[in-house]
Amino acid sequence: xxxxxxxxxxxxxxxxxxxxxxxxxxxxxxxxxxxxxxxxxxxxxxxxxxxxxxxxxxxxxxxxxxxxxxxxxxxxxxxxxxxxxxxxxxxxxxxxxxxxxxxxxxxxxxxxxxxxxxxxxxxxxxxxxxxxxxxxxxxxxxxxxxxxxxxxxxxxxxxxxxxxxxxxxxxxxxxxxxxxxxxxxxxxxxxxxxxxxxxxxxxxxxx
Amino acid sequence: xxxxxxxxxxxxxxxxxxxxxxxxxxxxxxxxxxxxxxxxxxxxxxxxxxxxxxxxxxxxxxxxxxxxxxxxxxxxxxxxxxxxxxxxxxxxxxxxxxxxxxxxxxxxxxxxxxxxxxxxxxxxxxxxxxxxxxxxxxxxxxxxxxxxxxxxxxxxxxxxxxxxxxxxxxxxxxxxxxxxxxxxxxxxxxxxxxxxxxxxxxxxxxxxxxxxxxxxxxxxxxxxxxxxxxxxxxxxxxxxxxxxxxxxxxxxxxxxxxxxxxxxxxxxxxxxxxxxxxxxxxxxxxxxxxxxxxxxxxxxxxxxxxxxxxxxxxxxxxxxxxxxxxxxxxxxxxxxxxxxxxxxxxxxxxxxxxxxxxxxxxxxxxxxxxxxxxxxxxxxxxxxxxxxxxxxxxxxxxxxxxxxxxxxxxxxxxxxxxxxxxxxxxxxxxxxxxxxxxxxxxxxxxxxxxxxxxxxxxxxxxxxxxxxxxxxxxxxxxxxxxxxxxxxxxxxxxxxxxxxxxxxxxxxxxxxxxxxxxxxxxxxxxxxxxxxxxxxxxxxxxxxxxxxxxxxxxxxxxxxx
Numbered sequence: 001x002x003x004x005x006x007x008x009x010x011x012x013x014x015x016x017x018x019x020x021x022x023x024x025x026x027x028x029x030x031x032x033x034x035x036x037x038x039x040x041x042x043x044x045x046x047x048x049x050x051x052x053x054x055x056x057x058x059x060x061x062x063x064x065x066x067x068x069x070x071x072x073x074x075x076x077x078x079x080x081x082x083x084x085x086x087x088x089x090x091x092x093x094x095x096x097x098x099x100x101x102x103x104x105x106x107x108x109x110x111x112x113x114x115x116x117x118x119x120x121x122x123x124x125x126x127x128x129x130x131x132x133x134x135x136x137x138x139x140x141x142x143x144x145x146x147x148x149x150x151x152x153x154x155x156x157x158x159x160x161x162x163x164x165x166x167x168x169x170x171x172x173x174x175x176x177x178x179x180x181x182x183x184x185x186x187x188x189x190x191x192x193x194x195x196x197x198x199x200x201x202x203x204x205x206x207x
Numbered sequence: 208x209x210x211x212x213x214x215x216x217x218x219x220x221x222x223x224x225x226x227x228x229x230x231x232x233x234x235x236x237x238x239x240x241x242x243x244x245x246x247x248x249x250x251x252x253x254x255x256x257x258x259x260x261x262x263x264x265x266x267x268x269x270x271x272x273x274x275x276x277x278x279x280x281x282x283x284x285x286x287x288x289x290x291x292x293x294x295x296x297x298x299x300x301x302x303x304x305x306x307x308x309x310x311x312x313x314x315x316x317x318x319x320x321x322x323x324x325x326x327x328x329x330x331x332x333x334x335x336x337x338x339x340x341x342x343x344x345x346x347x348x349x350x351x352x353x354x355x356x357x358x359x360x361x362x363x364x365x366x367x368x369x370x371x372x373x374x375x376x377x378x379x380x381x382x383x384x385x386x387x388x389x390x391x392x393x394x395x396x397x398x399x400x401x402x403x404x405x406x407x408x409x410x411x412x413x414x415x416x417x418x419x420x421x422x423x424x425x426x427x428x429x430x431x432x433x434x435x436x437x438x439x440x441x442x443x444x445x446x447x448x449x450x451x452x453x454x455x456x457x458x459x460x461x462x463x464x465x466x467x468x469x470x471x472x473x474x475x476x477x478x479x480x481x482x483x484x485x486x487x488x489x490x491x492x493x494x495x496x497x498x499x500x501x502x503x504x505x506x507x508x509x510x511x512x513x514x515x516x517x518x519x520x521x522x523x524x525x526x527x528x529x530x531x532x533x534x535x536x537x538x539x540x541x542x543x544x545x546x547x548x549x550x551x552x553x554x555x556x557x558x559x560x561x562x563x564x565x566x567x568x569x570x571x572x573x574x575x576x577x578x579x580x581x582x583x584x585x586x587x588x589x590x591x592x593x594x595x596x597x598x599x600x601x602x603x604x605x606x607x608x609x610x611x612x613x614x615x616x617x618x619x620x621x622x623x624x625x626x627x628x629x630x631x632x633x634x635x636x637x638x639x640x641x642x643x644x645x646x647x648x649x650x651x652x653x654x655x656x657x658x659x660x661x662x663x664x665x666x667x668x669x670x671x672x673x674x675x676x677x678x679x680x681x682x683x684x685x686x687x688x689x690x691x692x693x694x695x696x697x698x699x700x701x702x703x704x705x706x707x708x709x710x711x712x713x714x715x716x717x718x719x720x721x722x723x724x725x726x727x728x729x730x731x732x733x734x735x736x737x738x739x740x741x742x743x744x745x746x747x748x749x750x751x752x753x754x755x756x757x758x759x760x761x762x763x764x765x766x767x768x
Contacts (some may be wrong), residue, residue, distance in 0.1 A: 007294055008231060013606065021504055021644050036478060042509070045510075059606050059610065060607075060609070061607055061608065061611075062611065063611060063612065067611075067696050071451060076261070078496045079260075080260055080261065080263075081258075083260055083265060084260040084261075084263055084265045084266060084267060085265075086265075086266035086267045086270070089266055089268075109452055121606060121607050122409075124606055125606055125607075128604045128605070128606050129604040131604075132603070132604040140236065154745060158525060161601070162601055163261075165597075165600045165601055165610075166597070167261060168613070169596045169597075169600065170255040170256055170258070170262075172255050172256045173256070175256070176254060178596075178611060178615050179596055179615070180615065181254075181255065183254060184430045184432055185431045185432065185560055185561035185562060186428065186430050186561075187560065188384050188385070188415075188430065188559070188561040188563050189560035189561060190384075190385040190386060190387045190388070190559050190560060191387060191388045191555075191557045191558075192557065192558050192559060192560050193557060193558075194556050194557060194558050194617060198549055198617055198618070199615060199617070200593065200595055200599065200614070200615070200618060201254055201562075201595070202255065202595075202596055203433075203562065204258055204262045204283075205254045205433060205562070205595075206262075
């Protein structure tokens with residue numbers, strides 16, 4: 001079972017920092033990133049497309065299973081910006097990317113996409129923790145609150161990460177290598193044993 | 208000249224048409240939306256990664272064309288064509304009283320996207336108005352409708368368990384979609400700690416096991432995909448397209464016109480009867496008159512109201528069949544969106560297979576086995592599931608290999624229950640025609656004024672309190688509550704604006720869904736409801752439609768109408 005029940009933020013942060021310090025050697029090199037980011041005609045500027053590619057690779061790197069780049073997330077993200085996002089949303093996501101890049105320049109003296117995978121993870125991990133602090137939701141709003149989700153300290157980064165994660169986990173790659181998905185289960189079995197091989201089921205549903 | 212005209216092809220209209228056709232009446236169904244076809248118009252074959260924009264409707268489009276429809280949980284990029292563009296078909300509300308009118312204008316209407324939960328009203332529900340004096344006393348009682356519930360359940364196929372509960376009568380069920388282990392644990396905790404409360408499998412119009420009479424219509428058993436709102440190519444849930452219209456069609460008595468927007472129903476003051484329906488072609492805007500011996504209005508609650516109020520004449524200056532001034536009044540929905548979510552740290556170490564098209568149901572217990580500080584009551588829908596990839600990946604910070612690792616593991620059990628509360632009939636909750644604004648076909652738009660009252664507010668508090676207590680009784684840690692009901696309308700159970708009743712001065716329809724004022728006009732959609740119960744109402748609309756079709760045919764044959 002995953003540890004969603006651990007709500008102790010301090011230990012959580014320590015855990016994250018420990019992971020960053022350990023420098024998990026996963027993800028693409030800057031040169032490989034640049035190659036992965038070479039897309040025919042991205043909607044995003046080359047700089048932002050390279051940034052999205054680097055951020056996606058940092059959030060979901062290739063490990064013993066394929067990562068976001070393998071799943072084509074930079075390209076599907078680019079398509080979302082072109083076809084789904086409103087001008088306000090584009091601005092919000094663009095700013096979120098620029099802020100990450102600015103952080104890299106400030107701390108490391110170069111762009112985020114130019115950093116090694118280890119450096120990217122070390123830089124983004126504490127940033128992620130700060131950005132995703134849950135703050136009180138603004139009053140009002142219609143529709144179902146569960147569909148709206150929490151409000152984060154840095155909503156732009158929160159949305160950026162959410163989109164990257166969703167695009168990965170509903171990709172054929174994510175549903176094949178990380179989760180399981182059966183389009184036509186064919187039967188309802190209300191109780192089956194959990195084994196070491198049991199994986200969560202994926203799909204586009206709310207839960 | 209037809210024997211019968213049915214306005215609307217949705218949940219109630221297609222059943223009315225089927226029943227009329229099966230009794231030998233040449234029947235015309237008039238649908239304002241476009242023609243869509245079973246199977247070919249569905250998107251249920253799309254894999255998750257094939258969904259346009261990851262299932263999301265483009266933000267600007269949602270804001271521009273679907274500002275209301277996009278509030279509905281069931282709308283995605285895969286089925287957005289099943290929803291009315293609010294921008295093209297406007298309605299108005301007072302600024303401080305929003306109302307979400309969720310609509311689907313196409314052949315089959317909202318039966319394509321419905322939630323499929325199917326519960327009978329009980330004897331208590333048909334007696335409620337008489338007992339506490341709110342609304343008009345139903346002219347029928349449970350026993351009048353019970354055989355028609357049987358009839359509809361058999362035809363549409365409802366999966367459910369027999370429970371022997373007075374407040375939620377059993378029906379003709381297919382095997383239930385059984386509770387999973389965490390739900391069984393919840394059931395045991397609730398039923399032992401709160402005697403009189405029950406946790407049962409949600410009753411749902413999906414074929415858990417298709418019967419020969421379903422297969423004759425090309426319907427097969429549910430494949431447990433939970434993609435219902437995109438349309439089901441297996442025909443595994445009841446919709447007009449999969450089920451009732453094909454049954455009507457095979458009689459050879461059915462004619463359908465689509466893109467035909469009803470302008471008005473024509474009344475002949477000499478005979479006192481209605482003679483036909485004037486329609487406007489949605490595309491060419493050309494007018495056309497269809498005539499018949501009897502007319503069923505099944506245009507949905509607000510749609511029927513709009514038609515009646517717009518069909519004025521010297522005999523009916525305030526709208527057709529409206530001598531009582533009750534047309535448009537007593538608009539009800541259900542209290543909706545009042546949810547409690549808990550995590551079960553000690554949930555069972557098991558899983559399940561399949562995406563079941565239903566969950567659990569907690570039948571009403573307030574003012575049944577336990578008192579309430581309000582009139583009437585509520586039930587809950589919900590379910591338990593292992594928390595999925597979204598919450599694992601996004602529920603807390605974390606990146607990289609760690610995020611992948613935790614998302615690969617099975618999540619804890621999450622328990623979710625959401626109250627559906629009965630809304631009292633209130634004549635001030637009302638649909639009228641806008642005095643000046645018309646739509647692009649020149650028809651006055653509707654103005655909807657609807658708000659919850661003090662009884663609903665008292666009920667709201669108790670829904671949340673009881674919900675929390677039940678989740679906690681099962682060892683659940685409450686992590687989220689939604690304590691404000693959704694905007695009226697979003698329950699998508701709007702009803703009541705042409706109420707049935709015994710007194711022609713205080714109601715619109717008699718016990719056969721026949722207009723008090725007009726013998727050959729029948730109304731069997733949600734507008735006929737004299738009270739709302741707390742149960743999902745579509746099953747009742749269908750039972751009323753079948754019953755009314757039976758009696759209308761008898762009256763016609765006896766020369767009474």
